[in-house]
Amino acid sequence: MTVRFPSSRALTLLILAAAVALLPLLFPSGYYYRVAALVWISGLAAVGLNVLMGQAGQVSLGHAGFFGIGAYAVALGPAHLGVPPWASLVLGAVLAGALAWLVGRPVLRLRGHYLAIATLGLGVLVAIVLTNESRWTGGPDGMRVSRLVLFGWRVAGAETWYWVTGGALLAGTWLALNLLDAPTGRALRALHDSEVAARVAGVDVAAYKLRAFVIAAVYAAVAGSLLALMNGFITPDQAGFLHSVELVTMVVVGGLGSVAGAIVGAAVLVTLPQLLTLFQDYENALLGILIMTFMIFLRDGIVPSLGAMLPGRRGAGAARAA
Amino acid sequence: MPEFLQFLFSGLTVGAVYAMVALGFTLIYNASDVVNFAQGEFVMIGGMVTVFAHAAGVPLPLATLLAILAAVAVGLLLHALAIEPARGASAVTLIIVTIGASIFLRGVAQVLFDKQAHGIRAFSGDAPIVVMGAAILPQSLWVLGGAVLTFLALWLFLDRTVMGKAVLATAANRLAAQLVGINTRTIMALAFGTSAAVGAVAGILITPITLTSYDAGTLLALKGFAAAMLGGMGSPLGAVLGGLLLGLFEAFSAGYLSSSYKDAVAFLTILAVLFLMPSGLLGRRAVERV
Numbered sequence: 381m382t383v384r385f386p387s388s389r390a391l392t393l394l395i396l397a398a399a400v401a402l403l404p405l406l407f408p409s410g411y412y413y414r415v416a417a418l419v420w421i422s423g424l425a426a427v428g429l430n431v432l433m434g435q436a437g438q439v440s441l442g443h444a445g446f447f448g449i450g451a452y453a454v455a456l457g458p459a460h461l462g463v464p465p466w467a468s469l470v471l472g473a474v475l476a477g478a479l480a481w482l483v484g485r486p487v488l489r490l491r492g493h494y495l496a497i498a499t500l501g502l503g504v505l506v507a508i509v510l511t512n513e514s515r516w517t518g519g520p521d522g523m524r525v526s527r528l529v530l531f532g533w534r535v536a537g538a539e540t541w542y543w544v545t546g547g548a549l550l551a552g553t554w555l556a557l558n559l560l561d562a563p564t565g566r567a568l569r570a571l572h573d574s575e576v577a578a579r580v581a582g583v584d585v586a587a588y589k590l591r592a593f594v595i596a597a598v599y600a601a602v603a604g605s606l607l608a609l610m611n612g613f614i615t616p617d618q619a620g621f622l623h624s625v626e627l628v629t630m631v632v633v634g635g636l637g638s639v640a641g642a643i644v645g646a647a648v649l650v651t652l653p654q655l656l657t658l659f660q661d662y663e664n665a666l667l668g669i670l671i672m673t674f675m676i677f678l679r680d681g682i683v684p685s686l687g688a689m690l691p692g693r694r695g696a697g698a699a700r701a702a
Numbered sequence: 703m704p705e706f707l708q709f710l711f712s713g714l715t716v717g718a719v720y721a722m723v724a725l726g727f728t729l730i731y732n733a734s735d736v737v738n739f740a741q742g743e744f745v746m747i748g749g750m751v752t753v754f755a756h757a758a759g760v761p762l763p764l765a766t767l768l769a770i771l772a773a774v775a776v777g778l779l780l781h782a783l784a785i786e787p788a789r790g791a792s793a794v795t796l797i798i799v800t801i802g803a804s805i806f807l808r809g810v811a812q813v814l815f816d817k818q819a820h821g822i823r824a825f826s827g828d829a830p831i832v833v834m835g836a837a838i839l840p841q842s843l844w845v846l847g848g849a850v851l852t853f854l855a856l857w858l859f860l861d862r863t864v865m866g867k868a869v870l871a872t873a874a875n876r877l878a879a880q881l882v883g884i885n886t887r888t889i890m891a892l893a894f895g896t897s898a899a900v901g902a903v904a905g906i907l908i909t910p911i912t913l914t915s916y917d918a919g920t921l922l923a924l925k926g927f928a929a930a931m932l933g934g935m936g937s938p939l940g941a942v943l944g945g946l947l948l949g950l951f952e953a954f955s956a957g958y959l960s961s962s963y964k965d966a967v968a969f970l971t972i973l974a975v976l977f978l979m980p981s982g983l984l985g986r987r988a989v990e991r992v
Contacts, residue, residue, distance in 0.1 A: 486976075494981065508969075621920070664808060668802045670802075675788065675798050
C-alpha cells in the first residue's frame with residue numbers, strides 16, 4: 381500500500397455530509413429528492429460490496445440476492461407475520477448475514493470465475509424463489525410494502541426519505557471507513573494483495589473473507605429494506621442478475637477499493653438511466669455503450685483516475701485509501 | 703418407461719443447446735481469458751435474424767446462413783471494438799465490458815426487431831416420431847444432429863488444421879505461442895468469430911421449439927456459463943458434458959419434481975458440484991504461482 385494520510389477518511393465523510401446537506405438547495409422539485417434518495421440507497425449497498433470486492437478482492441455476481449432478502453423482509457414481515465417494518469428490517473439484515481455466513485465458507489473457497497458463477501448462482505436462486513413463491517411474494521408482479529412507522533412517526537414523502545437514506549448512507553460510510561482502518565481492514569487488504577503472503581503473515585484468510593462477505597450481505601439487505609420501504613412496492617427484479625451486475629458495476633466504475641468511489645459509482649449508475657429515459661427506445665443500447673466506454677477508458681474507476689490527475693500529495697494512493 | 707424416454711429426449715435437446723453455448727464460452731476463454739457474457743446474444747441473433755429474414759421472403763436455408771454471418775460479424779466487432787481496447791484490464795472489468803455489450807446488443811435488437819416472441823416452422827414438420835411410447839419432435843433430431851456436427855467440425859478444426867493448432871497453442875500459453883510466430887490477435891478474433899457462429903447455429907436450431915425474442919439470450923448465457931464451469935472452465939469436452947448434464951437434470955427434475963423450479967436446477971447443480979469439486983468435473987486443479 382502507498383502512504384496514506386490521516387485526513388482522507390475524515391475528508392470523505394465531510395464531503396459526503398456536505399453533499400447530503402447542501403444538494404437539496406439545488407433541487408427544483410420532489411423528483412430530484414427521489415433520485416438522490418435512490419443514489420444514497422444504492423450507495424449504501426455499493427459501499428458494503430466494496431468491502432468484499434475492493435478490500436478483500438472477492439467478486440460477487442449475486443449480491444442483489446441479499447438486497448432482495450432485505451427488501452422482501454420488510455414486505456413479508458408486516459404482511460404475513462405481523463412483525464413491524466423496523467423489526468423486519470433488522471430481521472432481514474440478520475437473515476442475509478446468516479445466509480452469507482452459512483454459504484460463505486464453501487463459496488469463498490472458490491477462486492476467480494468459479495467464485496463468480498457460485499455467487500451468481502446464489503443470487504439467481506434467491507430471485508427464482510421470490511418469483512415462484514407467489515402465494516407469499518405476489519410472484520413476478522411484486523407486492524406492496526406497508527409504510528414505515530417509527531414511534532408513531534409515519535415516514536413518507538420523497539423529502540423525508542431523502543434525509544433518512546442520506547443519514548443511513550453516512551452511518552454506513554462511517555462504519556466502513558472505520559473498519560478499513562481497523563485490523564480487519566488491514567488483514568483484508570493483505571489478502572487482496574496476496575493470499576499466500578497474508579496467510580504466511582498469520583492472517584486467517586478464510587475467516588476474514590467470510591467476515592467481508594457477511595458485512596457486504598448485511599449492507600445490501602439494509603439497502604434493500606430501505607428501497608422497499610421508500611417505494612412501498614417491490615418486485616423480484618431487485619434480486620435479479622441484472623441488479624447484481626449494476627451493483628458490481630457501481631463499485632468498479634467508481635473505483636475498486638475506494639469508499640468514495642463506491643458512492644460516486646452509485647450516483648453514476650442511478651442517474652444515467654434517469655437521463656437515458658429521454659432517448660426512450662434507445663435507452664438500453666446507450667446504457668450498454670456507456671458501461672463499456674467507462675470500463676474501457678476509466679478501468680481504474682472514476683475516483684482513483686481523478687486522484688491520479690491531482691498534483692502533489694493527494695495522489696492515487698490517497699484517493700484509493702479514501 | 704415412455705415417460706423416462708420423453709424426459710431423456712427433451713433433456714438431451716436442451717442440453718445440446720447449453721453445450722453449444724458452453725462451448726462458445728470455452729473457445730473465447732481459452733483464446734483470451736475473457737468470460738464473454740454476450741454469448742447468449744449470439745444465440746438470440748441467430749434466431750432473430752433467421753426469423754426476420756425468412757419473414758421478409760428470404761428462403762430458409764439462405765436466412766440461416768445470413769443469421770450465422772450476422773452473428774460472426776457481431777462477434778468480430780465485439781472483439782475489435784470492446785475486448786481489444788480493454789486488454790490488460792482486470793477479469794471483473796472485462797466481465798462488465800461483455801455484460802455491457804450484451805445489454806447493448808439486446809437494446810439494439812429491441813429497436814431493430816421488436817419485443818415480441820417469434821418462431822419459425824420446424825425444418826421437417828411437426829408430426830412427432832413415436833419411439834417406445836415417447837413422442838419426439840423431428841426438430842429435436844435436428845438440434846441433436848446439428849450439435850454433433852458442430853462438435854465434430856470444431857474437433858476436426860482444432861485437431862487437424864494448422865490454424866486450429868494455433869488456437870490450442872494460444873490457449874495453452876499465449877507468450878510461447880507468440881514466440882513461435884503465431885499472431886495471437888488474429889487467433890482471438892478467430893475465436894470470437896467461431897464462438898459467435900456456434901451460438902448462432904444453436905439459436906437457429908432451437909427457435910422452432912422454444913421461440914426466440916430480443917432477451918432470449920440472458921438466461922441462456924447464465925446457464926451456458928454454469929455448464930462450462932460445471933465441466934471445468936477451459937475444457938471443450940467438459941463444456942459439452944456440462945451442457946448435456948444440465949439439460950438432463952433440468953428435464954428430469956421438471957418432469958418428476960416441479961416445473962416451476964426448472965430454472966433453479968442449473969444453479970443448484972453448479973453450487974453442489976463446486977462445493978465438492980472446486981474446479982468443476984474435468985477442470986485442472988489451479989495452482990497459484992507466488
